[in-house]
Amino acid sequence: MEALIFELSCPGRIGHSLPEIDTDDYAAAIPAELRRESLDLPELSELDVMRHFVRLSQLNYSIDSGFYPLGSCTMKYNPKINEDAASLPGFYHLHPMQPEYEIQGALQIQYELQEMLMALAGMDACTLQPAAGAHGEFTGMALVRAYHRSRGDADRNLVLIPDSAHGTNPATCTSLGMTVMSLKTGADGNVDMTVLERALAENQGKVAGMMITVPSTLGQFEPNIVKIADLLHAAGALLYCDGANMNAMVGEIRPGDLGVDVLHINLHKTFTTPHGGGGPGSGPVACKAHLAPFLPTPVVAKEGDRYVMQTPEHTIGKVRAFWGNFGMHIRAYTYIRQQGASGLKQVSRDAVLNANYIRTQLQDTIPPAHDRPCMHEVVLTGKRLKQETGVKTLDVVKRLMDYGYHAPTIYFPLIVEECMLIEPTETESRETMDGFIAAMKAIVAEAHSDPELVKSAPHNTQLGRLDEVTAARDPKLRWLPSDPRDEESAWGSGRNPNLVSKLEPLTRD
Ligand SMILES: Cc1ncc(COP(=O)(O)O)c(C=O)c1O
Known part of the structure; x- marks a missing residue:
């Protein structure tokens, strides 16, 4: 195991040479x-x-070194040309306090990225400011709240959220001081329309909107989305789409066409800007015209042949210092321009194809939670394996590390027992996925023949099985x-x- 840098210390050894200080x-x-x-x-x-x-x-472990099927995170390969573009000195050395006339090129990139995201989402306006997905949710729902308040509808503070939504959705509403009502998902993984209709009927004049993750964290497209939008609008409420899973539908489906009023997009998932470890992301928000006046300030606009910063008439204010994570905007811009419309369509088709390949290849080994095609990610359940062998999903993914793979997301979504959320993404080859599938099958065979081997995994890593409860409750930071x-x-x-x-x-x- 690698020693700590303090343990490597050798008294008197130095790695620098600085001039003597000639003054005190x-x-x-x-x-x-x-x-x-x-x-x-x-x-x-x-x-x-x-x-x-x-x-x-x-x-x-990194996406550049191996397969990283972490569901909900879209850990796809980030083309290095994005990095080249973001490192161009003209961008890299910009200072956020430079005046507009000196940064016309940067503003043009931002303006065009806004336009491209609006076109892909089917929306009328956009802000690039939010620093990540959850920040985008916060911004988007702040727009919803401002919209209702501007109409004298301040009592609308309740947000309906299906329990198949991403966990950040309820957290967003709570941090905005809004109240959350969780809607139980139907057995088929879709929104239960009876439950929704009842919630709207029982809370007339109180519902601000609904936050729905499309595709959901179950990897399913919501077939009733248009009807859901109609019901909400008829009740005076708005529809927020968590668009962080756009990788499943980019270039194919525009949420705005489905009746969505506002959504955020995770550039660090769909548009290959790097993420993880809490690094910089970017969660732009796109919305319909009725929410545009509330967008955070500034938005990038075009006046004649000049790009300018503008403050929307009823802005909710600032949500981020300066102009957002500009480096991420350049990377996403580069990726979108490089793919073009047909390339983006292919992205979502291949992402869906790969997830369904894994689903069908593993269905007899670890069955999917829902017996129907999935979108860009598939939820498997290890319930049967646990009953038959005592080996839990946690054990399976620990053993996967011995086979050289990053674990998929586990025990999320919460509504599926012993679940694994696998998102292969479109950038993986069939050979890579076959290797992963073979490893999963081998582990399930081991669970039957030698369950202790799996339960005590990993065996080939620097550290063995950690005590996760102590790590969470008593972290040594x-x-x-x-x-x-x-x-x-x-x-x-x-x-x-x-x-x-x-x-x-x-x-x-
Ligand atoms: C569906 C969904 N919504 C929201 C988020 C939150 O995004 P972020 O982690 O950038 O805050 C994620 C993160 O992966 C997500 O998968």
Whole structure:
């Protein structure tokens, strides 16, 4: 196992050469109580540091190194041309406080990206500001709320959310101070229309809208979506679509044509901007004309041959500093321009084809939760396997790591027992998927012949099975040399007691 960088430290070794300080004026500028004699930093050469981090990076699993079927996350390959475009010095060195006339090229990219997303979504207006999908949801639902308030309909604060929606949907409403009503999904995985009709009838004048994930987290297209939109509109409510799963329908279906009023799109899923690890994403929101006046400020507009920043008339205000995650906009723009309309259509067709290939190849091994074709991802259930062998879904995916694959999403969606959510994406070849399918079949065979082998997996990884409850409840988020309450050993003799008392709560995490 790779040692910690502190453990590699060798007293006196240095990896830098800085000029001697020929003044002690700097000392006067720092109040005495804030000065430290020692930082207790690890002492290593440049080569030690380089090798340590390269070794760590090689322990990492990434889409560039292997199949990553993490459902709901659309971990598809990000073409490197996107990176080239985002690294062009003219973009890379832009400063967000440059005046409009100096950044016309950047604004043009943003304007054209807005237009392309509107065309793909069937919408009339767009903001690129939200920093990720959940932030897009927040922005979109803030538009819904502002719309109702502008009409004197402030009592509309209830949002209907099917239980097959992404978990961020209810969280979004709660953070906006809206009330959530969860709608139980029918046995077929679709919205239960009777449940919806009852909810609307019982809450007349109170429903702000419905948030629906299309395709749902069950990997199913909602066949009643148009009827759902009609029912909501007739009740004075709006339809929000969580469009983060656009990879299943981009170029084929426009949510705006289905009656959706507003949606967000995850650029970091559908349009190949990198994501994961909490890195920068981008969750633009596109909406119909009646919501456009409430969009966050600024939006990029075109006046004659100039691109300008505008503030919509009844804007909800700012949701993000400056112009959003501009680097992600360039990457998505590059990808869309590179694919063209026909390429994007092929993306969704291949994504759906690949998911159905996995579904049909595995149906006798681990059955799908719903016995019908899926969209871009498939939900399997390990319920039968658990009954027959005692091996749980968690065990199966831990064993997958021994076979060299990243685990799919598990135990989500919550409404399917022992579930696995597998999203192969369109960028994977048949050979890759066949390898994964063979691994799954081998693991299920092992579960029958030697269940302990699977239950104790992984065996070939740097660390074996972790205690997940302790990891979640008592995470160690940073390294400390010894008990943090032992001030001298932890921070050296120059430690400032005031600073330390602020740090202590952190160290106990
Ligand atoms: C369907 C769906 N909605 C919303 C989100 C939230 O997006 P983000 O993680 O960018 O906030 C995701 C994330 O993958 C998603 O799959």
